[in-house]
Amino acid sequence: MEQLLQVGVISSTHGVRGEVKVFPTTDDANRFKKLKKVILDTGMEKKELEIQGVKFFKQFVILKFKGIDNINDIEKYKGKSLYVTRENAVKLKKDEYFIADLIDMQVILEDGTLLGILTDVMKTGANDVYCVESEKYGEVLLPAIGECILDVDVEGRKMTVHLMPGLIDEDGEK
Numbered sequence: 001m002e003q004l005l006q007v008g009v010i011s012s013t014h015g016v017r018g019e020v021k022v023f024p025t026t027d028d029a030n031r032f033k034k035l036k037k038v039i040l041d042t043g044m045e046k047k048e049l050e051i052q053g054v055k056f057f058k059q060f061v062i063l064k065f066k067g068i069d070n071i072n073d074i075e076k077y078k079g080k081s082l083y084v085t086r087e088n089a090v091k092l093k094k095d096e097y098f099i100a101d102l103i104d105m106q107v108i109l110e111d112g113t114l115l116g117i118l119t120d121v122m123k124t125g126a127n128d129v130y131c132v133e134s135e136k137y138g139e140v141l142l143p144a145i146g147e148c149i150l151d152v153d154v155e156g157r158k159m160t161v162h163l164m165p166g167l168i169d170e171d172g173e174k
Contacts, residue, residue, distance in 0.1 A: 004039060004046075004083040005098055007031070008061065013075050018068040019053075021060040022082060031090055032061045038082040046083075097152060106158045107132045107142075110150060116140065118159065130159075137168045 008022040024032070032054045040047045053064035068074050089098065099121045107115045107130075116134030121144075128144040142148050142161055151160040 003086050005086060005089050005100055006081050007038065007084050008082045010077050010080050010082065011060065012078055013071050014062050016071045018070050018074050019062050019064045020074055022063050024061055029056065029061050032063065035084065038084060040077060041081050041083060042077065043080065097154060101154045108158055108160050110160060110162050115161065140168055142167065
């Protein structure tokens with residue numbers, strides 16, 4: 001399992017004192033208020049940064065890191081991802097999962113046959129939608145609801161599902 005979980009991406013600098021605009025990739029941007037440290041993936045190394053200040057502007061989080069006080073020190077990190085360790089991640093409720101733990105998971109039908117591999121999770125207003133790449137049916141979109149998702153075994157990297165009527169075209173096999 002991934003030990004680092006992405007919480008945001010630096011989109012641009014903010015002002016000249018080393019602050020950055022971060023596009024949050026977490027469900028709740030307010031979690032940045034409680035974060036003390038993040039890990040910056042520079043592409044060459046992973047650098048731990050201490051958060052000194054947090055503000056919000058439209059859909060962005062404005063972060064100020066301790067020891068970075070100049071636009072020139074942070075500008076080179078535009079487009080880079082920010083992570084937290086699994087220990088510092090938000091605590092999940094029952095039937096909640098980190099997207100990183102679901103990607104590349106085997107998706108099995110309730111009769112035990114392989115449907116495909118989970119390739120993406122789409123966020124919609126009502127519920128998430130799991131994108132499954134199936135050799136037989138192409139891309140299958142599964143709503144992340146109890147009637148459809150029967151079991152998720154994160155450790156075993158396997159999800160058991162019930163295909164509700166209309167989710168695949170039986171005649172239109174790939």
